[in-house]
Amino acid sequence: MSGRSLEATEKTFLEAAERGDKHTIERCLLAPRSVNVNCTDLLGRSALQIAVDNENVELVEILLQQPDIKIGDALLHAITEGVLRIVELLIDHPSISASMLASGWSRSRPSTEESSDFSPDISPVILAAHCNQFEILQLFLARGAYIDKPHPLNCFCRQCEESKQSDSLRYSLKRIHTYKALASPAWLSLTSHDPILSAFKLSWELERLAELENEFKDIYMELSSQCKRYSCELLDQCRSSEEVIAVLNRRCSSSSPPEPALYDEAPHSERLSLDRLKLALKYDQKQFVAHPHCQQLLTSIWYEGFPIWRRRSGFSKVLLCLAIITAMPLLAATYLLFPRTRLGKLIRSPFMKFIYHSASFGCFLILLVLASTRTEGSEMYRQNTRGPAPSMIEWLILFWVSGMVWSECKQLWEEGLKAYVRQWWNWLDFIMLSLYLCTFSLRAVAYLQININKELPRSQWPNNDPTLIAEGVFAVANVFSFARIIYLFQTNPHLGPLQISLGCMIIDIAKFLFIFFLVLTSFACGLNQLYWYYDSNTEHCKQRPNGQMECQSNSDAFTTLDVTFATLFWSLFGISSPKSTELVDAHPFVEFVGQGLFMAYHVLSIIVLINMLIAMMSNSFQVIEASGKSILF
Known part of the structure; x- marks a missing residue:
């Protein structure tokens, strides 16, 4: 309650609701001195909300019979508790319309009654999807509730512009709550005719949003991973190869009729289109492709005609491969002449x-x-x-x-x-x-x-x-x-992760080279600016005590910008002289600055940047090894 203490009757009324004392509740609600049915305790809970939290269906029925009862957050708490009967009673109340179950929920409540437990953009249908309540969500869908997909992030419609200008944080959180509902397994299962394809597309979209909204990258990536796990869990439900084939052969258009007759007559290579698997590759669904059911089917297709290949020893496999390679010209000629024979299908x-x-x-x-x-x-x-x-x-x-x-x-x-x-x-x-x-x-x-x-x-x-x-x-x-x-x-299951790790390391090397080029350019410009005045073609001669003339010239390591770049790069591998910063002219301050820059460059490049690259590459390799992304393709 705000600003006042509870009356004795209100306190008795709320305590009875906490205990589930139906008779006391009925006595407190009798005229002429009936208690305020919407009074709240020190925690801001009404009697209806207390009854919902305690899952007391009889008490909820009694309270809903009061003419001036306010549902408030009781419906949201009932969804959180997952009590279907109470949810049915609450949405059947005259104060709850069908639109309030969806986008109309926030508009039906004034800003002064904003809940402290739930965000204002959390509607009943969104909360049911968040909690993955299948039965409650199905009830809402039967009442016409739906979740509107957020507009694209670059949308400039009036509604989006007003939301961004009024409160950009609330606008972003509303999008996150909506996508969290759309990515729930309950919503995908109940609303999509093709839940696997919907999960693929939503996962791809969430990964793109993670790149655009870096502030909420972890949230979007977690939702994307949730969609990927959902598609894999659906594939887990397959109990036979025929069911796996039916899933992987599924086309985007549901109008394409199935061809069950081919399943018993044609071999794997001719009856498999693998359209769904190709979509998984398109949408970067590596977990789906690497699923054991998927890999088992692909392995059977890969070794079709060689059913005992995997049970052979390594030496016999090598001999068989050599025999096949030796007979390759003969087999090629046979295939050209008789492509439809059993041997031709084996060659194919x-x-x-x-x-x-x-x-x-x-x-x-x-x-x-x-x-x-x-x-x-x-x-x-x-x-x-x-x-x-x-x-x-x-x-x-x-x-x-x-x-x-x-x-x-x-x-x-x-x-x-x-x-x-x-x-x-x-x-x-x-x-x-x-x-x-x-x-x-x-x-x-x-x-x-x-x-x-x-x-x-x-x-x-x-x-x-x-x-x-x-x-x-x-x-x-x-x-x-x-x-x-x-x-x-x-x-190869052993070399495959190494090859994937190499690809990730190339990306790490590209990132490193970008930073290294900035460092290299900064030191190259500095050293070239310092030494280009000293011409390496001019010789400085002096006479030795024995009367001979000794001529020296300045180093040309930093005379031009391109030469400076080459000198700094090769110096990382020790292919440069430490004396390249020395001058024949008696300018010790210039030599001191040049040597300082040269040493700072080596410290920054070798000790810092090179070790940073090693750490990045080691981390990429460990991530690939941990995830086990060894895919057959």
Whole structure:
């Protein structure tokens, strides 16, 4: 109560409500001196709220018969307690309309009666979703209650602008409470025709909101994780492979009719579309993809035709792979002639395709090694030949690259541009193949256009000679080609986490390089400004006691900005002289400042930044190891 003490009858009335004394309550409510049914105790609780907290249904029925009873927070407390019967009694009261169960709840109560237990934007239906009360939430939905999805964060409608200007914190909290209700398992289960897809989309949206609203990032990320756990828990309910297939084959459009006849007639590879699994990859649902049910089905598809592969020993697996690789030309010819036979279907299985592609790429790497190896005899003339004719190995490399380009074009056509660009390994393949195509183009230009001075010592070649540029581009392409071996780690349960950790570490390295570049630029500008006055071309000579002249010059380590950058970078690896800050001129103050900046740069770069990078990379590796994100793909 505010500002006054309880009367004796009110105190008796509230104590009877606490004890559940129905007869005393009825006596206190009798005329002519009936007690105020809406009186509250020192904690601000009315008799109705006390009865709700004690889950006393009979007492609630008696109190609701009073004409001037105020429901107040009693309905919200009943939802929190989860007593369906009491909730039904309260919402059946004439003072509670259908709109008050949803957005009309805050508008129905004046600001002077704002609750101390619940936020004003917490409506009954939102609270029921927060508490995950299935039966109560279903009751509200039957009465027409609904939760309006918040507007986008960049919305400039009148309602959003007024809410932001009046109280930005309340506006943000209202959005959080609404999303918390939308992400509850009860709401997703009762309102969505496709709860797994709804959980995917909501999880993706919450992660985007976490990036935009950094102040509430942890809350949004927790809600996103809740949606991911919900989809995994639904997958937990599958009891057979057919149910898992039905879930993973589910399309976005419910109008697509199922095809049960295929389930008993066709093998896995032909009856599985895995549309839902592809959506999980699109929305970055790693927990769903890594679910044991999902992985078990993918493993059975992967080793289709080799049911006993996983029970074989490591030595027998190696022998079998070598036998498959050796027979690859024969199997390829068989598949071209008889693609519909049982052997043709076996060759078309995912595991066999992986073996063939890996073996083909291994042969491609062997060709690169042979092309990069210097041999005596017939190949020696090429080092002084501008635009030499391609050798047999180079023709084979061109053949392999053409096949890989065709494969990437097929993948781009089947997946679409957005899905293709979303995969980082496709970027690596695109860069690698682009470099090879550039190399072949430059070699063709050099072979066709250079007719004068074709045989010329390499030291006399022009700087922009196409052959020189082609060799440089080819060297970079070789680096990308051998780095692509890491892509094969994904199929190994031990090397897979290492490959994922490497990707996360690359992100850490990018963050580190940004900070390091700022530090490097600041010291480079300072040292260059300090030393550019001292010309390194001017010699200072003095005569020794024996009569000989000794000439010295200043170091050129910091004379220009680009040289200063190179000096500071290589000094991290010890490839610079500590005497580079010394001057021939007698200017000890300049030397003191230069040495101080040089030492401060090494302390900041080596002791602070390098150790920070090590800590970041160690943390990323531990997170990947703890989460166990070893996915088959």
